[in-house]
Amino acid sequence: SYVLTQPPSVSVAPGQTARVTCGGNNIGDKSVHWYQQKPGQAPLLVIYYDSDRPSGIPERFSGSNSGNTATLTIIRVEAGDEADYYCQVWDSSSDHPVFGGGTKLTVL
Amino acid sequence: EVQLEESGGGLVQPGGSLRLSCAASGFTFSTYWMSWVRQAPGRGLEWVANIKQDGSEQYSVDSVKGRFSISRDNAKNSLYLQMNSLRAEDTAVYYCARYQRWETSWLFDLWGRGILVTVSS
Numbered sequence: 333s334y335v336l337t338q339p340p341s342v343s344v345a346p347g348q349t350a351r352v353t354c355g356g357n358n359i360g361d362k363s364v365h366w367y368q369q370k371p372g373q374a375p376l377l378v379i380y381y382d383s384d385r386p387s388g389i390p391e392r393f394s395g396s397n398s399g400n401t402a403t404l405t406i407i408r409v410e411a412g413d414e415a416d417y418y419c420q421v422w423d424s425s426s427d428h429p430v431f432g433g434g435t436k437l438t439v440l
Numbered sequence: 441e442v443q444l445e446e447s448g449g450g451l452v453q454p455g456g457s458l459r460l461s462c463a464a465s466g467f468t469f470s471t472y473w474m475s476w477v478r479q480a481p482g483r484g485l486e487w488v489a490n491i492k493q494d495g496s497e498q499y500s501v502d503s504v505k506g507r508f509s510i511s512r513d514n515a516k517n518s519l520y521l522q523m524n525s526l527r528a529e530d531t532a533v534y535y536c537a538r539y540q541r542w543e544t545s546w547l548f549d550l551w552g553r554g555i556l557v558t559v560s561s
Contacts, residue, residue, distance in 0.1 A: 362545065420547065
């Protein structure tokens with residue numbers, strides 16, 4: 333089945349830019365969705381279809397997808413952005429959704 | 441308010457059974473695919489099962505095939521997960537989620553708070 337690879341952790345200082353990557357074979361040919369999960373809370377969709385933001389998600393969150401890597405970018409990082417972030421695609425070969433292993437974003 | 445609320449979790453012995461429920465409100469439940477997604481302690485998200493709007497199609501991850509069954513009652517705006525022959529590795533928080541098709545892909549656009557299932561003797 334399709335495998336998505338994320339770095340276990342990313343650290344960034346407040347006000348800086350955080351980039352969380354999601355690697356997969358020709359992932360640029362797929363639509364990538366991103367979820368934010370804060371401790372003890374349910375996941376929240378923050379980016380869908382590579383780069384679209386659901387209503388209520390700050391413009392500081394953006395996404396891109398090309399080649400073998402999709403990226404979630406958060407500019408002007410705030411303490412409240414500290415969370416686990418998961419990428420997700422739909423694997424057409426298995427007809428199943430697939431999640432990456434998750435990346436813990438730490439705001440220093 | 442649009443929301444999903446899970447119930448029915450708890451502690452069960454290996455080999456035992458448990459039935460999870462998910463109550464939907466604030467949207468037209470019968471028009472959406474629905475899913476269960478789980479998260480083992482300290483681990484990532486894992487899709488478990490999906491069900492079509494009218495219940496006519498169900499899909500599940502290989503590790504639960506033959507043991508777990510997803511169903512729904514649109515008259516009660518409710519989703520269920522019947523879990524049999526439970527194993528220690530099924531221990532996780534189980535989330536009910538709305539499963540939405542977006543162009544050529546699928547995503548989870550609404551999640552419940554989750555319910556803990558612990559399989560232990």
